[in-house]
Amino acid sequence: MIVLAVVLVVLLAIGVPIGFAFGLSGAAALWWTGMAQLNVVAKMFAGLDSFVLLAAPFYILAGELMTRGGISERLIHLSRIIVGRLRGGTAYAAVVSAILFSGISGTAIADMAALGQIFINGMPREGYSRAFAAALVTAGSVIGPIIPPSVIMVLYAAVADVSVLKLFVGGIVPGLVLGMSIAAVIFLKALRGELPRSEITVSRAEAPGVIRDGLLVLSLPAFIIFGTLSGVFTPTEAGGIAVLYALFLSVVVFRQMTARDLVISLRNAARLTAALFILIAAVEVVNYVLIMEGIAEWTGQLASLFKAQPTLFLLVCVVAFLIIGLALDAGPALLLLAPFLLPISRQMGIDDIHFSMVMIVSCTLGLISPPVGVCLFVACKIGNITQRQLWKELWPFFTAECVVVLLLVFFPVLSTGLVSLLFK
């Protein structure tokens, strides 16, 4: 186990791609313990041989099609109708857009890419600072993987053996609370007069069309949730149908998708899928080594240490996830930790969805925490600002989102309430 940890840390620190670092450190540990190298490919194949996992490429592709098919502009127009007239209205519109967009995209990066170009470049024209706009969109991107559909939840469900549908439903309230926490920071800043009043760009005549288009787009997440809840199709099948629906909207209704756009979307989504799946496959090698080296005994001891204090266990986990998030991206962190921590939380009687939500939200904050938060890089690139400038504006939002994590720890009903309501 020590060889595995040392090799993994060294490879990650050098900058070896995370999936390959997992695979190579697993191979090194297998060699060190005298186990066959054949396990590398056997476990990688086993890690990929899962139907649930296959929802991920479908949601990635649906998000890609929606972004290229003119969906993001329509959602932003809709958000401006809802909240645009308030002081700091465009800032609120960015939050509402993040919430709406997370209902059709599955990843934080997709949210950043779609909303970043528009808000980070557009808000400074209304008097917002470029760093504030970038910080706002970065904070909002965290909502993407929490509100369904969520690629990260699909991957998590596959490795942790938790119902992906329950995770999707469980993510709705925490996602909305995250949005409210960002809105609270905007409200405080607007109250102090730090934010300008917005220029509304949607006229009364345009409004009905904008609302109709927005509702057409937003019927997608509703369709996924209700279709899967009613048992009409599995989450994976729903993903495939979401792709066809996104294609229908982009090509037939909005007429903004060309054949070239479609081919590029397919190629991009396929490469992103491969990059994520190779990570899943390689994590399986690491997990195999850890199991063979007796991780279960270690986790059992850890469980007995926290036995009477599940809340303390959750708090320790949150701190650990946030620290790990400083160095490791949300996906790899979740994939690596979930199979071992979930059994401990079960032993303590913590609800699976409660623990999963705390874990997923905490790890997702790693996407926006310095120095290696991937969303930070995208925001700095779009906004042409330094990480220091971004962080100066981002920290109040980050703090508010950390408070949401604490709320999730202390109030399990936020994660489990809707699940209990819909699955009884």
Add this chain to the structure above:
Amino acid sequence: MDRLRDLTHRIVVVADYAIGALLALLVVINGAAVFQRYVMFDSISWSEEAIRYFAVWLTFLGAATASWYLEHMDMDAIGEFLGSGGRRIQKLVIEVCVLGFALIVAWQSVIYCWLNGRQTAPTSGMPMVWVYAAMVVGGLLLVLVTFVRIADLLAGRDTGPERSPPA
């Protein structure tokens, strides 16, 4: 070397179109399965298996193309502290590590195919060697991609325009 780089780039582009087509195929099979079940009241028995196995091909081919376009996730904790010379050495070390992993995958998957290739898929009855071969092909493509990158770095040539992903 230029000819090998051009050849690698062409192979990567073909593989990139292939994984795009595989993803489209997954969507079509998935859609057909739902359509058959609810409209024709007859399910396609092999659809789930086919989707899973095509995804294995997509993953291993796509891992190599994503490597060519430098799209894999990494965390690079030391890069910003290095000068240009140190940065070049760092990139070389990274590529050598990836090459090591690619060689392990390619070689071990040949053995895996040899040992288990005669197994058949539970539903379709297809020989599993056609599925396991994805690891061999993807592993070899990753070896080629990484080898070219190492040769380029040794020759002082870094990322070129042909490495830009389609946008």
